[in-house]
Amino acid sequence: MTGAGTPIPVMIDVDGLDALIAALAAEGREVLGPVRRDGALVFEPIGAAGELPRGWVDEQSGGHYRLKKEGTAFFGATNGPQGIKRILHTPHQRLWRTEGSGDATEIIPEPLDDTRRAVIGARACDLAAMAVQDRVLMEGTYGDPHYAARRGSLFVVAVNCTRAADTCFCASMNTGPKATAGYDIALTELEGGRFLAVSGSDAGAAMLSGLPSAPASAAEEAQAEEAIEGARDQQRRIDTDGLPQILKTRPDHPRWSEVASRCLNCANCTMVCPTCFCTTVEEVSSLEGPETERVARWASCFTVDFSHIHGGAVRAGAKSRYRQWLTHKLGTWVDQFGELGCVGCGRCISWCPVGIDITEEAAALRREEG
C-alpha cells in the first residue's frame, strides 16, 4: 500500500460484487470463488455472485463437515477443505522435461504459469497461511518460481469472517477473524447482501474506485466490526505461550503414544493444512520414448516413505510421525521461519476421520506427563 492514510471503506451491494467479478475478469483474470461441490466448499472459477453459496453455512466439528441451509449470507460458510493454497502451491507441479536422448538430451524447464488469477472469499486464516508459505517458498536462499509467479499475479478479495465454525481457533493464533494483510480488497458482509469494502493495496483501491459504491456510514462500519467481533467468540483455542519449547523438550511425553493409537496416518490433516508445503519429487517416464519429466507432488510426513533413507524409514512409527507434524507446526517452525506454522483454521480437526483435535493435543502436551 503506497497510498496515503487509512483506506476509506465503501459499501457495495450484489451488483457491486458482480461488477467486481466482471472487472477482474475484464483484466484477463481467472476469477475463483467458493462454490458448493460434492457437499463441500471449493474454490472454482465463477462468473457472477449468483454462483456463490448464498444461504449455506458449514457445520464443523472433530471428524465432521457438512453444509446446511441457513440464512441468506453469500459468505456464511467459512472454510472448505481446501483454502487458497491449492491455487498457489499446486498439488502437482511439473518442474521440467527432457527432449532427445544421449548427448542430444535437452532439459526443458516448465514454463511459469502466466494465468492471472483473482480469488474472492479468502479468509483471514488463509491469508495468514499464504504469508507463511511466502516465507517458505519465496523468501529463502532458494525459492519456488512457480509459486512466486502465481503468487505475484494473484488478486485477493478477502472476506472477514462474521461467524466461526466450531473448529475455528484463529482468534488464539492472532490470525483472524479479520483479515489484516495480504489482500487487495477486504469485504465484510452485512445483512441484506451488502458489503463493507476496504482496499489493502493500490490495485485494490483502483479496482474499488471503479465499482458502483456508496460511502460507508459510521453505523455500517460499526456493524461490520460488531459482526467480526461475533466470530471472535470461538470454542477452541491454543495457548501458544512457551509452547514451542514445551513440545521440543517433551519428545517422550506419553500423549504422543496415546494420540498415535488413535491416528490412522491417513495424511488428511496435511492435505487440508494451508501451511503444509512438503513435496515429493517424482520421475514420470514416457512409455514411447526416452523423454522423461520431473514433477513435484504434495507429500505428507504421515507416510512412512517420507523419511526413507537407505536402510529404512527414520520415522517408522506412527508416534514419531504425528510428533513430527505437530512439533513442526507449533514448535520447530518458529526456529525455521520465525513464526508458528499453524494459523488456526481448524481444517485438520474437521477432516480427521477420527476427530483428533490439534488444540486438545497441544493442551495435553502442555500438561506434564499427560
Next chain:
Amino acid sequence: MAIEGLERILAGHPLFANMAPEFLDTLAGCAKNVRFAAGDYLFHEGDDADHIYLIREGQVSLEISAPGRGSMVFQTVASGSVIGLSWIVPPYRWRFDAHARSDLRVIEFDARCVRGKCDADPVLGYAVLKQIMPVLVERLHDTRVQMLDLYSAGN
C-alpha cells in the same frame, strides 16, 4: 631389570595410570618384561590363563580357529592395552588364541601371584578390578558394535 624400573613402566602403562604407588609396588613383584617375536603365540585356546599381558609395544591378534576356515581374527589389540581377561575369573582358561603380529614387548604378570595378592588384600583386589573393568566393558561394547555390521549395504 630392577624392580623400580618395572614399577615405572607399570605406572606409565595406561592400564595402571591411576593406581596408587603402593599397589604398583606390590604388583610389580609379580611382573617381568618379556619379548615375543612376530608369529609367536602368547597362548592358545584352552590353555590355563596363568599370565596377564600388558602390551608395551606391538600388535596382537585374538583368533579362533575352525577347520576349513583357518584362524579367524575377531579383534586386534595394540600398545597400551591388555590381552585377555580370562585370568581374573574362574576357571582361568583362555577362550582364544593370542598371536603376535609384530615383534612384541610385553609386561607379563604371573596371574596366580596377582590373584593371590588380590585375595589377601581386597582393597588391592578392588583397585585391580577397577582398572580391568573398563577394558572389559569397552571390549564388550566394541563387540556389540561389530556385531551390528554397521557398514553393510543395508545400513
Next chain:
Amino acid sequence: MQAIDSHTDPMVPVIAKVTRVTRDLSDVVTFEMEAEGWRGFAPGQFNMLSVFGVGEIPISISGPQSDSSKIIHTIRDVGPVSHALASLRTGAVLGLRGPYGTPWPVEAAKGRDVVVVAGGLGLAPVRPILYELMENRGDYGKVTLLYGARSPGDILFAEELRQWRSRLDMGVEVTVDRADPSWHGHVGVVTAHLRGADFDPKATTAFICGPEIMMRFTANGLVDLGVAPGDIHLSMERNMQCGIGLCGHCQLGPHFVCKDGPVFDWAVIKPLMRVKEL
C-alpha cells in the same frame, strides 16, 4: 560460491557428462564428470544427480576442491537411482544441480590438530578434507585418519589409503569388523583407535562421517578424550528430494539437513540424536 544457476528454477538441473568411471568395489563406483558452468564446491557439499527416466538423489562430492575442472562422486549401488548412477558409462549424460549444503569447516581447523574418522562409504565425503589437508599440510597440526570398513574387501580408496599411510606427516589407521586370513591390519571398531591417536584434544578439530551409530560413538569417544563438542563435526543423512530446503523431507528437529547441514557440530546434533525417530 554459488550453485549453478543457468535457470531461474533451482529444481532444474544442467546437463553433465561422465568422463571417467572407476570401479572401487563390487558395488561402488567413482565417476568424474564435467558440466558447463560448474564453479567448484567446498568439502562436505553435495550435488543432486539425476538419471533421466529414473530419478534424482543427493550424492556428496568426493574429489579435490582445488580442481574445479571435474566433478567427482562416489556411489554405492543401493537403490534404483544409485544403481542407475553406478551403471553409467563414460560419455553418459545426467542431470546436475548443486553444490548444496554447508561444508566441513576445514579452513577453521588451520593451526589445529585434525582427526578424521570415517566408516564404510563415509570415506568418500571426507576425502575432499584429506586432499585439502595434504595440499596445505603446513597449515595444520597433527593429522590423523581413522577408517573402519566391514571387511578387507570393502575398503574404499585402498590405494590412496596406502599412499597416505606411507606419509610421515599423517597417522592412518584402518580397521575392519571382519577379517580374512589375508588381512594383516587391525580388527575391531574404529573408535578403539581414538585413544592411541596422537592429537591435542584441546586444539583438535574432528570430522566424522559414517553410519549414524558409528558417528555417535566416535563423537562421544572424542568428548571423553577432551575434545569440545563444538569442534566435532559430522555429516548427517536424511531423505532429500530438493536439496534446497523446500521439500521438507530432510527435517531433523528444527533443521533442514540439506541447507542447515549436512555438516553439523556435535553440540547441535547430540541432543537431537537422543530422540528416537526424530
